[in-house]
Amino acid sequence: MKIKHRWKTLLLAVLSVSIVLLGSIYYLRSVQNSLWLKSVTDVLEVTAQGCHALDTYxxxxxxxxxxxxxxxxxxxxxxxxxxxxxxxxxxxxxxxxxxxxxxxxxxxxxxxxxxxxxxxxxxxxxxxxxxxxxxxxxxxxxxxxxxxxxxxxxxxxxxxxxxxxxxxxxLSTVAERFSLSFYDDTGFSYVVSPQGDILIRSLHRNSNRTFQNLFDIIDLQGNDPDEIRSFQAALELGKKGAARFYYQEEDYVFCYVPMENTPGWYLVSIVPNRVIMEQTHNIVQNSQVFLILILVSGLIMAAFYIVHRTTSRRILQAEERARLAAESANTAKSRFLSNMSHDIRTPMNAIIGMTQLASRHAGEPDKVREYLKNIELSGQLLVGLINDILDMSKIESGKMKLNNMDTSLETLLTNLVRIIQPTAAQKNQGFHIYLHGITHETLSFDPLRLNQVLINLLSNAVKFTPEGGAVRVDITESPSVRENRAHLTIRVADTGIGMKPEYLRHIFDSFSREQDDRVHQTEGTGLGMAIVKMIVDMMEGTITVDSRPGEGSVFTVDLDLLLAAAADQENPALPGIRILIADSDPEESRTTAEFLRALGLSPDLVPSGEAAVQKAAAAHSHGNDYTLILLDAELEDPDAVGTALAILEQTGEKPPSLLLSAYDCAGMEEEAAAAGIKDFLQKPLLKTALYRCICQNVLGDKPAATCKDMSQDLTGRRILLAEDNMLNQEIARELLEGLGAQMDVVSNGLACVESFEKSSPGHYDLILMDVQMPVMNGYEATKQIRGLDRADAGVIPILAMTADAFAEDVEAALAAGMNGHLAKPLDIPTMIRQIHLLLNGNGD
Structure with missing residues (x-):
């Protein structure tokens, strides 16, 4: 039995040696061929670089x-x-x-x-x-x-x-710019025409000074006529490649690359083939190394039997761990699919059900409007779910990139309040944002992604906090350990249902949701927090969570953000202005006072409307009236409006400027204006906003242009719509014709180009362009329109209207020559606003 085993071992050893020898021969040949191809590729790359340099010149x-x-x-x-x-x-x-x-x-x-x-x-x-x-x-x-x-x-x-x-x-000056050399100055270059005429001659010593045509040089060396014709055809067709010819009594490699900025010109590099092959000789000479592999293989075979049992056991253990991991992943994905199925079917059921109800009650406008509102809300929920899934896919594949730009914290927070405040108000929740030590209002970051992080955190806080609860955001700036950066700590706290300790370890995992009846009653795919974590990681920050069941949750995000390229403009001091702040929230009152002190002012602070009236009356009696009084909308006994009326009664003919600060002033504008309140400030208040408000309401500066509701009248405007989907065509046509626009509709990009080309200059005011269309896509159609030789081709607004909704899709639309991007499903107010901006020349 042992002898038989030994014969098997010997046979295996002989077989291994034979395989190594045959492999060595194959290896040498393949390496020789691969090295030649690699060297030719390198020459082509250097030629392309030289071509680019000459093109740039x-x-x-x-x-x-x-x-x-x-x-x-x-x-x-x-x-x-x-x-x-x-x-x-x-x-x-x-x-x-x-x-x-x-x-x-x-x-x-x-x-x-x-x-x-x-x-x-x-x-x-x-x-x-x-x-x-x-x-x-x-x-x-x-x-x-x-x-x-x-x-x-x-x-x-x-x-x-x-x-x-x-x-x-x-020409000698130009030749100096592109005169390439290869392999220790043995190769050189020409610039030639497709017919082989030498246009620019290299200054290299081997460059032929007699011949005027490259094909004449090759033809006189006895080369194969078919290969020469193939070389000529490649130049005429504008191809890039390499060929081998006999020249100057030896083989040469000709690498040719077409020039971009000079159509019909080629840069041709000529290198001796022997120089390229020299590198392979060294490898052939070192082939003895493969004999060592034969001996090593014998040793490996001997050692293989010894370690076989150990490695087999380890392999089995690794396979078992992999199997368990796969089962865990499948379980998580199954749970995700189950959750996603539930969360998608819920709004879909609402959409279908509400559509049926709307059909039954078509003659009752009030009910139909309510049904349509519910359909719209369900549709928005569906879009949010799909966006989460797509975002997760792009992050995991590494295709998501940050688009950092100088962005004002005021803009970020204003948008955040407008999105979150209405939902919090519906649940009667307290919602406050507190600022601490903010010295840089403008920083460089990706506003879309940071906004996505904060909306995810705040939406969850509002969603999982019962009615009457509170959601609080603290934003603190501190010095960063990294140069040219500011450290922001963003803390989102709520008084919601909290989370169990065992779930906190998995909160940032994909597809995970806590197993809790209260959680199952809310929509979600279990992807939101995973996306938040990945975005924070991309921004080189950290996120932590602290939560206890029934006590709420606290999420803390730490980021080191680049300082803006242009430093925050320093607002000049405003001495001589007396300001009174009436705010029942001491933290907000403190922050506002700090910003005003930075502007050179010394505000007086009171915690109630009654105290504000007494303070204003006392100042008036001493002839030292306040110039401006800032009232918090949440004042009580009396409220802000009652406080304003009482101050007007006390101060007489020259009342101070009264301002109202709130997270949401909706529904109280008329009443406040009637009480003498001149302006409204959205919280949280930043120094720049306070300075701007004082300049407008006290110093009499003209206010900056605000974004008012735009007229929806498109009468007299002619719009060309390129859209292949009949339902989308009908929606856009009905909507825009209802606003007075004249619509021409085509179903593909080629038809759009032809319609525009056949029209007289100035006939169309705007083009709405779908991207994914048959015959010709929207990008190519836009490029062809921009390239037409007519006055309006380069200036007519072209607006992308597409389901491709990622940041790179927006960049692709702009790169193709479009003026803007609308993501499907369409946000109708956004579309109308964008159309008006483009038609009025403000859509750059």
Missing amino acids: IEKDMEMLHWLAEDLSAEDSRDGKAIQEEMLHLSGDSGSSYICVSLDTNTCYGTQPGEAQKLNPEQAEALLALQGNGIREPYLDGRTGVWTLGYYERFSFKDGAEGFLQKSLP
Whole structure:
């Protein structure tokens, strides 16, 4: 039995040695071929880089020429002195020369005074043949006897005369810019045309100075005619690649790359094949290493039996752990699918049910409006669920990127209050945001993602806090340990149902929700907190949670945010202004006072409306009236309006400016205005907002433009809609025609381009463009419209209207030439507002 086992071991060893030997032979051949391909790829890459460098060099020259053409277009074609003055500063430009020609009079101006001369008919005819802008093929300058490259641009003088501007420079100067060398200066390059004509010759020592055509060089070396024709065809078709030919008594590799800014020009690099192959010889010489592998394989086989049992046991244990992990993941995903099914079916059931009810009560407008409102709310819930799932997918795949920009905390908090406050008010919950030590109001971060984090935290706080509870946000700024950053600590606390300790360990896991009847009564996929955690991690921050059942939860987010590129503007001090603050919340009152002191003011603080009336009356009796009184909307006994009326009675003919601060002033504007309250401030109050308000209401500065409700009248406007979905077509048509717009509808991008092209300039005021359409998508259609040769092609507003709703989709729409982006399902007020902005020239 042992002898049989030994024979099996020996046979296995021999088989292993044979496999290693055969593998070595295959390996050497494959390495030799792979190394050659890698080297050729490297030459192609260097050639492409050289091509890009030459393209950039030409692009910069063309750009400078265009700037000069724009300057000259402001001059009169007969004012030779002014033309030459515009060109004088270019007279010492690295051996290059400039001319400007008035094609109406055939007068040519140089860069030196007195160089104006008349062109002969042949010269004028040659220049008239050159249209637009571009590059002339290299020519022999009759004046200098030097091969020259010329950039040109046609333009119009101020008086309407046609002008021609040209920059000329010696080919040798251009050649120095792209003269590439490879493998210890054994390779070199040419710039050629698709016909093989050598346009620019490398300064390399091996560059042929005699031949004028690259194909002539190859053809005379006895190369295969079919390979030469294949090379010619590749150049004519604008391809990039490599070919091998016999040249100068040895094999050479020809790598060719088309230039981007000069259509029809190629950069061709030529490298001896022997140089490329030299690297493989070293590997062949070192093939003896593979003999060592044979011995090593024998040792491995001997050791294999010894460790076999141990490794097998470990493998089985690892497989068991993997199986348990897979089962746990499947269980979590099954739970997620169950939750998602419930949460999607719930609003879907509401939508279907409410639609049926609306149909039954079609003759009762009030009921139909209520049903439609419920349908809209359910639809919004569905969109939120789907967005959570898509966000999670993009974060886990690594495709989500942060879009940092300078953003004001005032803007962030204002939007946050407008979203959260109405929901909190419906549940009669106290909602307050407190600021501590805020010195930088503008920071650089991704406002969309930070807003997503805060809305998730606050929505959960409101959702899981019973009626009459409280939700509190504390935002504290402190010095950051990282340079050029500010440290923000955002603390979201609620008095809700809290969480069990065992669930807190999994709160940031995907697909997880606490097993609690109170939780099951609320919608959610179990993805919100996982998304929050991943976004915070992307922002290089931390998030922690502290919670106890029945006592509420506290989430703390710590972030180090970049300071804005432009520092916060320092507001000048406002001495001589007496301010009284009446606020029953001592923390809000303290923060407001700190900001006012930073503005050079010394406000007086009182905790109630009654105290505010007494304080104002006392100041008036001493002839030292307050200039401004800031009243909190939550004052009681009397309330803010009653306090304002009482102050007006006490202060007489010259009452102070009365302002009202609140998280939501809806429903009290008229009553407050009747009581003399001049303005409303949304909490939380920041220093900049206080300064702006004082300037407007005390110092008499004109208020900044506010975003008022825009008129929804689109009468006289003609809109072209490109949309392949019939229902979406009907919705957009009905909506916009109901506002007075005239609609033309097409079902694909190509039809949209054709409709616009056939219309007269100015016929359409705006294009609504879907992205995913048959025949031609919205991106390509937009690019073709922008490229049309007509006055309105580049300026007509084009608004993307698409279900592609991620940040990169917005960027793609703008990159294609669109002016804005609307995500489906459409938010109708947002769409109308965006259309008005674009039609009124404010949608840039």
